[in-house]
Structures are given as C-alpha cells and as structure tokens.
Amino acid sequence: DIQMTQSPSSLSAFVGDRVALTCRASQSIGSYLNWYQQKPGQAPKLLISAASSLQDGVPSRFRGSGSGTDFTLTISSLQPEDFATYYCQQSYRTPYTFGQGTILEIK
Amino acid sequence: QLHLQESGPGLVKPSETLSLTCAVSGGSISDSSYYWVWIRQTPGKGLEWIGYISVSGTIDYNPSLKSRVTLSVDRSKNNFSLKLSSMTAADTAVYHCARLYSVGYYPLDYWGQGILVTVSS
Numbered sequence: 001d002i003q004m005t006q007s008p009s010s011l012s013a014f015v016g017d018r019v020a021l022t023c024r025a026s027q028s029i030g031s032y033l034n035w036y037q038q039k040p041g042q043a044p045k046l047l048i049s050a051a052s053s054l055q056d057g058v059p060s061r062f063r064g065s066g067s068g069t070d071f072t073l074t075i076s077s078l079q080p081e082d083f084a085t086y087y088c089q090q091s092y093r094t095p096y097t098f099g100q101g102t103i104l105e106i107k
Numbered sequence: 108q109l110h111l112q113e114s115g116p117g118l119v120k121p122s123e124t125l126s127l128t129c130a131v132s133g134g135s136i137s138d139s140s141y142y143w144v145w146i147r148q149t150p151g152k153g154l155e156w157i158g159y160i161s162v163s164g165t166i167d168y169n170p171s172l173k174s175r176v177t178l179s180v181d182r183s184k185n186n187f188s189l190k191l192s193s194m195t196a197a198d199t200a201v202y203h204c205a206r207l208y209s210v211g212y213y214p215l216d217y218w219g220q221g222i223l224v225t226v227s228s
Contacts, residue, residue: 034214042220043111043203044154049214087154091213095169098154 006099012107023071023088032092039084109134111219125191129204142207143187147200
C-alpha cells in the first residue's frame, strides 16, 4: 500500500494566520492527491482534488499544491470555521489510502 | 444535492457478520460516472479504505479485508451495502459510505456522516 504521512499532526494558530499543512506519499502519485476537511461529528468534506483543483463552493483562501510525493494545503487567512481536522488521500492506486490527519486548533 | 445515509446495527457480537446499507438520495446510484465506496474510521488507525463497487459490476476490495468483505448494489432501492464477516473488536469503527467520481482523479465528492459500530458481547 502507498503510505501517506501528514505533518504536523496538530497545529495551533490564530484567526487570520496563514498556515501550511504538508502531506508526503511513500512513492510518486503524480497529482492523484485529494484534501478533505472534517469537523467533529460530521462527514469529511472534499476541498481539493487533483492536488490543486478547488471544489465548487470552497473558499479561495484554500490552495493545494505539489506533485509526485510532496503536497501542501495552504490556508491563506484562517477563519473560525476552518478549525478542523484535515486529511490527504491518494487516489493513484487502490487501496486509496489516507494520511493520519492534521488537527488545526485555534490559539 | 446528493445525500448519503448509513444504516444498520450499532452493536455486533464477535464472530458475527456486520450488514450496513447506504441510502442514496438526490441522485441516481445508476450513474456510470461514479463508484460507491465504504471507508471506516477509528481513533487509532484513522481512515481505512474498505472498497468500492459500481453498478456495472466493477468491485475492488482492500486486500487486508478482502476475505471478509462483500459489497453489493441495489438499483431498485438506490442503495448499496456492505457485509463484513467474522467481526472482532478490531472492527469497531465509524463506517462511512461515500461516492467516488470515476473520471479523472477519483475524488470522494460526497460522504455519509457515518455510523458507529461497536463489536462486543
């Protein structure tokens, strides 16, 4: 299986901060990388597909970048509703595996 | 707006078979652009891929669970189902169903909220 490693595992930040969450694949996955946001008790929500394609309705402060093995999700100006857990997922080869998540907490 | 809703027992005894159903509303399960997916989530192992099925009969199971998993689709009821046999405590998890867009980069564009299944005698 392709292993996905996210860092940091948790992050504290202020409203208005710019943050970068990283995701590394154990082998090259091209741009087959998706990002999800999950809030407690809710279903994960797709934010970005194909490494950098923003889903309809997702604010433009979210940006995805990278290819190959190294990927980044950047949130340019944190809003209160952005505090959640973020997961990356590779869709290059089944089983489509997930990172362990980054918990983004308000400082 | 598509909506996915899992249903089934919240408590299963060890060695029994888990049966879950995902009801799809706001869209057709027969749309050939999509696969229908099961994923489970635990605090320890995070999000774990179980497998997917399409209405055309394409099926893919996680090799780690393949010997115990069966997925099926019911077009007439617009739902799909998961069976997981020989349940143990390690199978205690929140089980999510989701839709996978089978064109391009295969994102999971809609998820159900999940159902907590506990394995205990």
